Amino acid sequence: MVNKKNAFWQALIAAVLIFDLGLMLGVYMENSRTGFIESSLLNSEINSVDQQLLQQINSNFDIDCKLAEAKLIKFADQIYEEAQTLEKYDESTDLTTTLKTLHKRYDLLRTLLWIQSTELKKTCNSSYNIIVYIYQYTDATVETRSEQSAFSRYLSDLKNEYGSKIILIPIAGDTGLDSLNLAVESYNIKNYPGVILNNKQVIRNLEDLSTLKNIIKNSQFSIPLTLP
Amino acid sequence: MAMSIIELIFFVYTFLSIYMLSLFVILYLQSRKEMFSYPKGKVEPVSIVMPCYNEQKNIGLAIESLLNLKYPKDMLEIIIVDDKSTDNSVNIVRNYEKKYKNVRLIVNKRNSGGAAEPTNIGIKAAKYDYVAVADSDSTPDKDALLKMIGFLQQDEKVGGVTCSIQVKHRSKLIEKLQAMEYTVIAFTRKLLDTVDSVYVTPGPFALYKKSVLMEIGLFDVKNMTQDIEIVWRMLKNDYKARMCLSAKVHSVAPKTWKGWWKQRIRWNIGGTQTLLKHKSLVLRKGMLGLFIIPIFAISLFIGLIGLGLFTYLFIRRIMTYYLTIKYSAAVETAIFTFNDFNLSLSILNFFGISLFILGTLFVIMSFTVLKEKELRNNSKFALLIFLTIYLAIYPINLIVSLYKLTTGKYSW
Numbered sequence: 001m002v003n004k005k006n007a008f009w010q011a012l013i014a015a016v017l018i019f020d021l022g023l024m025l026g027v028y029m030e031n032s033r034t035g036f037i038e039s040s041l042l043n044s045e046i047n048s049v050d051q052q053l054l055q056q057i058n059s060n061f062d063i064d065c066k067l068a069e070a071k072l073i074k075f076a077d078q079i080y081e082e083a084q085t086l087e088k089y090d091e092s093t094d095l096t097t098t099l100k101t102l103h104k105r106y107d108l109l110r111t112l113l114w115i116q117s118t119e120l121k122k123t124c125n126s127s128y129n130i131i132v133y134i135y136q137y138t139d140a141t142v143e144t145r146s147e148q149s150a151f152s153r154y155l156s157d158l159k160n161e162y163g164s165k166i167i168l169i170p171i172a173g174d175t176g177l178d179s180l181n182l183a184v185e186s187y188n189i190k191n192y193p194g195v196i197l198n199n200k201q202v203i204r205n206l207e208d209l210s211t212l213k214n215i216i217k218n219s220q221f222s223i224p225l226t227l228p
Numbered sequence: 229m230a231m232s233i234i235e236l237i238f239f240v241y242t243f244l245s246i247y248m249l250s251l252f253v254i255l256y257l258q259s260r261k262e263m264f265s266y267p268k269g270k271v272e273p274v275s276i277v278m279p280c281y282n283e284q285k286n287i288g289l290a291i292e293s294l295l296n297l298k299y300p301k302d303m304l305e306i307i308i309v310d311d312k313s314t315d316n317s318v319n320i321v322r323n324y325e326k327k328y329k330n331v332r333l334i335v336n337k338r339n340s341g342g343a344a345e346p347t348n349i350g351i352k353a354a355k356y357d358y359v360a361v362a363d364s365d366s367t368p369d370k371d372a373l374l375k376m377i378g379f380l381q382q383d384e385k386v387g388g389v390t391c392s393i394q395v396k397h398r399s400k401l402i403e404k405l406q407a408m409e410y411t412v413i414a415f416t417r418k419l420l421d422t423v424d425s426v427y428v429t430p431g432p433f434a435l436y437k438k439s440v441l442m443e444i445g446l447f448d449v450k451n452m453t454q455d456i457e458i459v460w461r462m463l464k465n466d467y468k469a470r471m472c473l474s475a476k477v478h479s480v481a482p483k484t485w486k487g488w489w490k491q492r493i494r495w496n497i498g499g500t501q502t503l504l505k506h507k508s509l510v511l512r513k514g515m516l517g518l519f520i521i522p523i524f525a526i527s528l529f530i531g532l533i534g535l536g537l538f539t540y541l542f543i544r545r546i547m548t549y550y551l552t553i554k555y556s557a558a559v560e561t562a563i564f565t566f567n568d569f570n571l572s573l574s575i576l577n578f579f580g581i582s583l584f585i586l587g588t589l590f591v592i593m594s595f596t597v598l599k600e601k602e603l604r605n606n607s608k609f610a611l612l613i614f615l616t617i618y619l620a621i622y623p624i625n626l627i628v629s630l631y632k633l634t635t636g637k638y639s640w
Contacts, residue, residue, distance in 0.1 A: 007258065007423060008519075011251035018246050022582060026575030033572070092574035094235050142544055146551030154561040209559050 023095070030096045033089045037102050040082050041109070047075050048109055051116055065124030072120055073128065076113055076167040080159070082106070083170050103137065103172065110171045111180045117167050118199055129198055129216050130167050131155060134184055136192035137172035144192065147206065151193045154209050162216055235576060237537060241530055242579045248523075249586055255419040256597070263418055263597065264474040269378030273303045274358040274435070277350030279343045281311040283364040284320060286480060291324050291331065293367035298374055305355055306331045308364075309346035312339035317364075343431060344447035344454040351441055359438045365480040366432035367396070372475040376435045379470040387440035387467035388459060390417070390429040391475035392598070402488055404610040405618045406481040408591065408603055414473065415594035421471035427520045428456040429469055433477035440467055451505075452638070453498025460506050463516035473598075489625060496629030497638050499524065528626070535623035588615055 051072060086099075086106060093099045117130045133155055135148045152170065159168045173184055173192050187194070187202050195203040195212065203212055256263075276294055280287055287308070294306050308321045310333065321333045334353060336346050343363075351359050358380060360373065372391055379389040392414040395407035420426055429436070434455065441447075444461045447454040459469045482488040503524050509517045510525070553563050573581075591611070595604035603611075632638040 007251060007254050010254050011247055014250035014254065015243060015247035018250065019243050022242075022579055023575070026578055029573070029578070030575070088572050092572040092577070094575045142547045143551060146548050147555055149548075149552040150555030150559055150561065153556055153565060154559045156565075157561050206555055206559050 027095050030093050030099070033093070034096065034098045034102065037082075037086055037089060037099065040085070041102060041105055044075075044079055044082060044106075044109055047078070048112055048116070051075055052112075065120075065126065068120055069124060069126050069128065070164075072117060073164045073167060076117065076169065077164075079106075079110060079113060080168055080170070083110070104175045104177065107172050107175050107177055107180060110169050111177065111183065113167075114169050114171070114183070117169070121198075127219065128165060128167055129162075129219060130196075131158070131169065131212070132196040132199075133168065133170040134173040134189055134192055134194045134196070135170060137174050140192075148193045150206055151195070151209070154206075155195070158213060158216065165216060165219070234537060234541070237533060238576055238579070241534060242583060244526060244530065245583055246586075249590055252416060252419050252590065255422050256593075259419070259422045260597075262422075266375045266472050266474055267378035267382040269374065269376075269381050271300060271303060271374070272358060272377065272381070273305070273356040274299070274360055274373060274377070275305040275307060275350075275354030275356045275438070276360040276362055277307045277309065277347055277354060278362045278364050279309050279311060279346035279350065280313060280317050280321070280364040281339070281346075282313045282315045282317060284313075284316040286365040287317050288320050288324075290362065290364045290367060291321070294362065295328060295331075296370055297368065297372070298370040301330060304330055307350045307353055308333050309350040310335045311341075311343075311346045312336055340449065342449065342452070342454070344449040344451065347454070348446040348449070351438060351446060354438055357438045358435060359441065360433065360435045361429075361431065362477075363432045363479060366393075366477050368433045368477040369475065372433060372472075372477060373435065375475040376472045379472060380435060380437055383468075385467055386437075386470050387444075387462040388429045388434055388436040388469040389472055390426060390434050390469065391472050391477055392418075393430055393432050394476055394478050395481045396478040397480065397483075398602075400483060401610055401613065402485060403481055403483065404603070404607055405614050406488070407600075408595075408607070408611065408614045409618070410481070411598050411600050411603060412591055412594045415598055418471050418473040423515065423519070424468050425515045425519050426459065426469040426471050427463075427516075427524075428453070428459055431455050432479040433475075448505075451498055451501050452494045453502060456499060457502045457505065460502055460516060460520070463520070464506065464509060464513055466513075492622070492625045493629045493632060493638065496626050497633045500528065500630065500633055503528065531623040531626045532630075535627060538623075584615070591615065 083106065086103060090099055090103060114130065114132050117128075120126060121128065121130065133151065135151070136144055140148065155168055155170075159166050171180060173180070173189070173194075184194075187196055189196075189202060189204070191204070193204075195209075197203065197212055197215065201212075201215070203209060278290065278294070283290070291306065291308070294304070295301075297304065306328075308324075308331070310318050310321065312335070318333070318335060321331070324331045325333050332353075334346075334349055336349060340346060347361055351361075358377065362368065368391070376389045376391060380386050393410050394414075395403055395410050398404050398407050417426060417428075440462065441458070444458070444465050444467070446458075448457045448461075451457040462469060482491050503521065506516070506521065507525075510521045511517050556563050588611075591614070592604060595601075629638075
């Protein structure tokens with residue numbers, strides 16, 4: 001007969017070890033993803049500062065607007081792609097909270113991009129359209145999540161169709177950033193999702209998304225430079 | 229995302245599953261040399277009680293298998309207790325009674341609707357102190373009794389012995405699935421035997437001491453799984469049950485999903501009845517209160533919580549898909565996109581996949597130890613169904629069983 005106490009204790013120790021090993025692997029997996037996001041974010045932050053400087057140089061030294069536009073659009077597209085990766089990783093993160101903080105930093109960066117795009121559009125009288133998509137990040141109901149999925153699919157289609165004619169900036173509206181809150185409140189957006197087009201028009205319902213397409217379709221547009 | 233209640237439940241479930249798997253593996257490693265060993269017993273008289281109800285198809289074969297046991301005929305008494313069958317069972321048994329003087333037929337005055345009452349009648353009528361209980365659709369191996377009796381003789385505290393139950397016919401998928409399940413059950417039961425935690429002596433073939441059964445009050449006629457309840461009562465009275473893995477009995481398993489469902493309802497109702505009846509013994513009475521009752525209760529709880537959680541997540545996912553498709557169609561955008569398939573593994577996915585792999589390895593280990601080559605090598609599809617669909621249906625059956633138990637809408 002096996003020594004009962006030993007078998008039960010040994011199993012407990014084995015289970016704790018295996019479980020802890022699993023948790024550690026999980027934390028390692030999440031941290032490596034966070035590391036990847038963090039490094040992308042760092043690059044994007046550098047690009048953002050670079051863009052700011054570029055705009056300042058542009059206003060002071062009267063440098064080619066086309067170049068600034070092309071750089072901005074390239075940067076915005078990069079941020080948009082990173083946002084998609086971030087969302088995927090965020091859905092798969094259960095143990096660590098670093099990604100949530102990174103999400104907030106990304107939202108700040110995207111808010112900054114919104115402001116930069118607006119400034120450049122004014123300075124250079126640019127023809128691109130700025131679409132700011134505000135969505136709910138935490139505690140979204142099934143209804144809101146589904147609506148947001150349809151919104152993001154529609155906007156993604158639009159981006160694919162019109163490419164550099166659009167600067168698409170998805171920002172989480174409920175991360176508690178004062179600067180963002182101030183900007184969003186000025187458009188009277190209290191419930192998510194919502195879309196702000198060229199800082200003028202606000203779209204809150206799915207049915208009104210077609211107007212967005214019509215506006216973009218009919219907008220005067222000059223082809224910007226294509227950067228490698 | 230910070231950990232939610234759902235994730236916490238999942239982690240508890242994962243930990244308990246890892247604990248049980250670890251326990252079984254440790255027990256196997258510590259006792260692998262004795263898995264098939266049994267104490268050499270002395271040949272002593274045995275009464276075999278076989279309850280019977282409408283078993284005209286199987287009863288003849290079952291009696292033959294008992295008559296063919298490698299055991300001196302003058303030391304065997306076979307008592308068939310008919311529970312008022314409406315088919316030809318009684319006539320078949322009468323023919324055997326005429327032919328063999330050690331075969332006796334007792335006909336119950338009424339149909340009791342279960343196996344406990346006719347079994348008790350047979351036990352009371354038994355001449356000898358060793359009483360085997362056999363099902364009328366089961367056939368033990370010739371050497372089963374010889375291998376089992378030593379366990380009762382070796383230790384005066386052993387009140388009952390069970391053996392390895394195998395599925396007799398394995399042509400249909402449902403039969404193969406049950407064959408797999410019975411193999412895993414036999415393996416784990418033997419492992420539990422090494423820590424005095426055998427909690428059931430199933431009906432197909434079990435051997436008892438009549439004196440112990442009489443002392444603790446025979447089978448509970450109100451319980452749907454009297455073969456579980458009797459062992460719990462033995463443990464409560466400081467007796468124990470043992471498992472002889474090398475002794476085998478071949479039993480007819482349900483051939484249809486309907487039959488299987490009904491049988492499992494009965495098992496779940498009986499298990500819950502037993503748990504409720506003996507709940508006060510938790511953390512008392514040795515292995516019964518310290519291990520068997522908690523494991524039974526936790527399994528029940530986890531099954532229910534797991535099903536509730538799965539249903540909640542499943543409905544939420546379906547609702548999200550439905551609404552997303554509805555909204556996407558309304559704005560004429562893609563119904564499905566590549567982004568819907570998130571291939572980034574979360575820790576929950578990681579633990580889930582690991583548990584599935586460990587569970588599969590354990591099942592294959594059971595087949596290997598019990599030398600079930602056919603199940604291990606030639607039933608890959610059945611194994612996949614067993615590990616996924618078959619085990620997933622169980623909690624649903626549990627819910628229905630609890631509903632029936634609560635409303636009193638159940639019968640044998």
